[in-house]
Amino acid sequence: MPARAFLISALLCGMAAAQVEVSLLPWPAGAEAALSLTFDDAYPSHTAVAMPLLEAFGFRGTFYLIVDRLFQRGKYEDLPSAPLADWQEGFRRGHEMGSHTWTHVGLDTISALQMQEELRAAHQVLEGLFPGAPVTSLAYPFSRADTAVMQEAARYYLTGRLGPPPAGEPPYNDPATDQLIGLKAFFLCTGETPQSWNQAADQTLRGGGWLVEALHPIDELGYCQVREEDLEAHLDYLAGLGGRIWVAPVGQVAARLVEWRTLRLHQTPLAGGQVLLALDEPADEAWQVVFTVAGSWRVLDPEGHPLPLERAGDSLRFVWPSGQAAVTLEPPLITAVRALGWGQLKSFFLVPAPDFQVFSGSPGR
Numbered sequence: 011m012p013a014r015a016f017l018i019s020a021l022l023c024g025m026a027a028a029q030v031e032v033s034l035l036p037w038p039a040g041a042e043a044a045l046s047l048t049f050d051d052a053y054p055s056h057t058a059v060a061m062p063l064l065e066a067f068g069f070r071g072t073f074y075l076i077v078d079r080l081f082q083r084g085k086y087e088d089l090p091s092a093p094l095a096d097w098q099e100g101f102r103r104g105h106e107m108g109s110h111t112w113t114h115v116g117l118d119t120i121s122a123l124q125m126q127e128e129l130r131a132a133h134q135v136l137e138g139l140f141p142g143a144p145v146t147s148l149a150y151p152f153s154r155a156d157t158a159v160m161q162e163a164a165r166y167y168l169t170g171r172l173g174p175p176p177a178g179e180p181p182y183n184d185p186a187t188d189q190l191i192g193l194k195a196f197f198l199c200t201g202e203t204p205q206s207w208n209q210a211a212d213q214t215l216r217g218g219g220w221l222v223e224a225l226h227p228i229d230e231l232g233y234c235q236v237r238e239e240d241l242e243a244h245l246d247y248l249a250g251l252g253g254r255i256w257v258a259p260v261g262q263v264a265a266r267l268v269e270w271r272t273l274r275l276h277q278t279p280l281a282g283g284q285v286l287l288a289l290d291e292p293a294d295e296a297w298q299v300v301f302t303v304a305g306s307w308r309v310l311d312p313e314g315h316p317l318p319l320e321r322a323g324d325s326l327r328f329v330w331p332s333g334q335a336a337v338t339l340e341p342p343l344i345t346a347v348r349a350l351g352w353g354q355l356k357s358f359f360l361v362p363a364p365d366f367q368v369f370s371g372s373p374g375r
């Protein structure tokens with residue numbers, strides 16, 4: 011009897027001491043990282059080549075438009091864009107239209123008043139041209155912005171895209187800590203290979219980050235032009251990752267991150283080693299939850315139904331049930347008991363097994 015009591019209390023102590031490390035991932039189910047395909051300067055090849063190519067892979071991009079270029083004014087008098095109707099068609103097919111300001115001028119090189127107008131007026135005009143979705147994404151011309159520019163930009167836009175980070179830093183953004191109004195970009199340029207772009211995607215996958223790729227013209231003269239076949243090879247690679255990297259416009263990824271950054275997940279230990287996980291309010295997005303424990307844990311929704319779990323090493327992953335505020339993590343012993351049935355467990359403890367007799371026998375008997 012003392013032996014049995016010891017055994018049971020040891021199991022309970024073991025369970026009570028279980029430390030469960032839980033984290034909520036920012037990306038949709040199955041994804042480990044995010045990637046946005048962005049196109050600058052409103053080139054005609056964006057609507058003619060890039061949009062149909064992206065769509066062939068099921069992707070949608072973000073197109074940073076210069077208002078003057080759309081209307082062939084100012085320095086764009088001799089540099090036409092695609093017809094406005096083509097941009098509006100692309101927008102209806104799910105591409106995001108972002109702002110690359112009114113005239114494409116370095117915002118930190120002009121007066122404060124001009125800078126404010128570049129940001130405000132472009133925002134207003136673009137929302138008028140593409141009604142139905144707010145214009146939340148901005149790319150700073152020439153990747154230039156100082157604190158005053160970024161503060162002003164944040165009045166109208168959720169994100170502001172800068173240039174690449176300093177050498178040696180990862181090319182992607184950290185979903186938890188990086189400032190959305192100062193996003194890092196990864197430029198795809200002339201003379202590079204699709205393999206080097208694919209490697210950046212791989213690195214982003216390993217880091218669980220958000221890669222914001224910046225492109226310019228496709229098979230068309232201009233800064234950093236790339237070939238359609240190279241872009242196609244890169245998109246083919248991304249599609250081949252089978253959803254492990256979430257490819258979505260900047261505005262969609264940013265909106266999800268804003269929600270994710272405000273989420274708080276609380277852990278409460280329950281009797282028998284169970285752990286209650288609760289969010290401040292029911293989730294309206296499907297979030298992925300990862301927890302690290304040994305053994306066959308289960309996760310139960312509020313009705314007690316087990317949720318599908320994916321295991322990788324000591325990590326278990328599940329998708330938070332949409333519309334629910336809490337789930338319960340259940341340790342292996344309780345899981346085993348439920349599988350066995352209480353009746354069977356009772357007889358397991360009450361009928362002395364050979365092991366018990368050896369364990370409780372005195373030496374020398």
Ligand SMILES: [Zn+2]
Nearest residue numbers: 050051151152
């Ligand atoms: Zn530009």
